[in-house]
Amino acid sequence: MAQPLTKHHRNGKRYERPPDIERLLDLALKLAGIELKKRVAIPDRDDPGFLSSECLVHLMRDARKRKDQNTMDFIMPCLLSRCEETLRTKVPDTKYKDAANLRDEILQEFAALFAVDGTAQDKHQQLDFFECKFNLAFATFRRDAVSRERTEGKLFPGMPAFVEQEDSVSDDATFSKLAKVLGQPATHEHRLLLAELNHAIDTLPPDERQAAVLHWRVGYEIESENPDKLTVAKLCNVTGKTIYNRLKRAAQKLSRFKEEA
Amino acid sequence: MNMSSNNHSLPLIDILYSFSLDERGVNAEVLDEFIQLYPQHATALTDFAIELAVDSLLVEPVREGSTAACSDTGKRSPSVARAMSHFQSLMYSLDRTDAVDRKHASNSVSVPNPFATLEQREFRDFARDLQANTVLVNKLRDRQIEPQTLTRGFIQRVSDLLRTKFEVIAAHFAAPASPRLAGEFYKADDKPVIGLRQTFEEAVRSSNLTEEQQRHLLSL
Numbered sequence: 001m002a003q004p005l006t007k008h009h010r011n012g013k014r015y016e017r018p019p020d021i022e023r024l025l026d027l028a029l030k031l032a033g034i035e036l037k038k039r040v041a042i043p044d045r046d047d048p049g050f051l052s053s054e055c056l057v058h059l060m061r062d063a064r065k066r067k068d069q070n071t072m073d074f075i076m077p078c079l080l081s082r083c084e085e086t087l088r089t090k091v092p093d094t095k096y097k098d099a100a101n102l103r104d105e106i107l108q109e110f111a112a113l114f115a116v117d118g119t120a121q122d123k124h125q126q127l128d129f130f131e132c133k134f135n136l137a138f139a140t141f142r143r144d145a146v147s148r149e150r151t152e153g154k155l156f157p158g159m160p161a162f163v164e165q166e167d168s169v170s171d172d173a174t175f176s177k178l179a180k181v182l183g184q185p186a187t188h189e190h191r192l193l194l195a196e197l198n199h200a201i202d203t204l205p206p207d208e209r210q211a212a213v214l215h216w217r218v219g220y221e222i223e224s225e226n227p228d229k230l231t232v233a234k235l236c237n238v239t240g241k242t243i244y245n246r247l248k249r250a251a252q253k254l255s256r257f258k259e260e261a
Numbered sequence: 262m263n264m265s266s267n268n269h270s271l272p273l274i275d276i277l278y279s280f281s282l283d284e285r286g287v288n289a290e291v292l293d294e295f296i297q298l299y300p301q302h303a304t305a306l307t308d309f310a311i312e313l314a315v316d317s318l319l320v321e322p323v324r325e326g327s328t329a330a331c332s333d334t335g336k337r338s339p340s341v342a343r344a345m346s347h348f349q350s351l352m353y354s355l356d357r358t359d360a361v362d363r364k365h366a367s368n369s370v371s372v373p374n375p376f377a378t379l380e381q382r383e384f385r386d387f388a389r390d391l392q393a394n395t396v397l398v399n400k401l402r403d404r405q406i407e408p409q410t411l412t413r414g415f416i417q418r419v420s421d422l423l424r425t426k427f428e429v430i431a432a433h434f435a436a437p438a439s440p441r442l443a444g445e446f447y448k449a450d451d452k453p454v455i456g457l458r459q460t461f462e463e464a465v466r467s468s469n470l471t472e473e474q475q476r477h478l479l480s481l
Binding site: 007009010064067076077080081084089090100101103104105107108109110111112114115116119120121123124126129132133136137139140142143146182194195197198201202209210213214217218219220230235 | 271272274275277278279281282287288289292293296298303307309310311312313314315316318319337338340341343344345347348349351352355356359377378380381384385394395396399469
């Protein structure tokens with residue numbers, strides 16, 4: 001059985017790997033040599049022999065702890081290749097001026113987590129999170145680097161193709177259609193549309209982007225009469241009217257997407 | 262906002278992981294709850310929620326990586342090779358430091374790597390303050406540059422930025438590169454040669470730096 005994680009929730013309970021990961025680890029920890037190598041190299045999630053990234057993280061940490069260089073040498077490149085594939089989607093060349101370097105930096109910083117794991121330099125033991133839900137943990141990890149690019153203005157400028165349009169439909173109707181499009185879960189069926197929408201949102205001015213995402217994707221109300229209730233206006237520290245105007249401007253720029261609702 | 266909490270001890274990174282791993286996903290209810298619990302991080306949590314929400318519009322690939330990238334004979338992508346190099350270098354340096362610490366060895370036996378203890382953000386900040394990028398700083402950290410080609414002004418600048426004595430920085434650059442690094446993961450078209458290093462100018466020219474950055478660094 002894999003060793004328990006050491007990170008704790010805020011209620012004091014230890015983080016635990018999901019049961020399916022534990023089951024997979026029980027099997028994987030019994031594998032050795034060629035068989036383990038073969039299983040680690042399977043890239044297709046639908047293959048019955050596929051080892052999840054959560055599992056690879058644990059195997060890698062285990063090898064690091066034992067200073068098992070051979071095992072590290074074949075697990076680490078596979079894990080990094082998976083991350084690289086994800087980064088190509090999440091940090092695309094079309095969105096960042098220097099996407100290749102940014103992907104490189106993120107990948108190297110991720111690799112560094114394994115180097116420091118278990119040493120005196122390991123202040124945060126972040127890899128525990130990756131053994132629970134790899135994709136979400138990796139999304140969290142990426143955020144720092146991507147946010148920095150945003151604040152340093154390294155994103156591509158707004159797309160000129162989205163011309164503001166006069167709209168005969170009422171604001172309420174437009175807002176509700178955009179809420180429907182933006183509120184939908186990401187599926188492979190709508191992959192291309194969602195990627196375009198992601199790009200379009202990223203090219204909005206920061207104040208419009210913030211209002212649009214908090215209202216249409218995260219689900220906050222614009223404002224409220226209840227002073228204790230968190231709203232977009234409160235989170236952005238401006239009036240409801242200001243948020244409404246920002247949303248109106250954002251809606252004009254995103255108007256072509258409302259037809260997809 | 263009427264928010265109170267005594268959850269001040271958790272580092273922000275833990276709070277962000279906890280937020281993103283929440284089973285309920287990114288929505289107003291979850292963000293509300295976290296902001297109530299950690300009002301001191303309300304802005305960071307809101308910014309993070311926005312990034313996660315936008316990010317979640319992009320669908321992950323079905324296949325994770327490629328078989329070629331993982332096989333023995335397959336060629337690793339340059340990006341993966343560089344990350345491996347970084348991993349090996351840092352691991353080597355940390356393990357060596359640990360071993361030296363355990364044996365209470367003298368400084369003459371081990372040359373400390375002043376880059377090894379930098380956290381990710383500090384590493385990036387250092388690259389920015391040097392008016393360089395992490396590609397070049399990786400080379401400095403991994404001792405991939407001929408020490409005699411480094412200018413005194415450049416070493417002094419590194420020393421100032423790292424707040425470390427000039428002699429310590431100079432000793433780091435002068436120490437031999439790890440044979441493992443130089444041999445196994447060196448990024449090059451030809452078979453790597455153990456111990457091969459670039460001159461300072463070559464390193465600057467081949468690190469994807471802007472013309473202005475190159476001029477600045479070579480003028481130090």
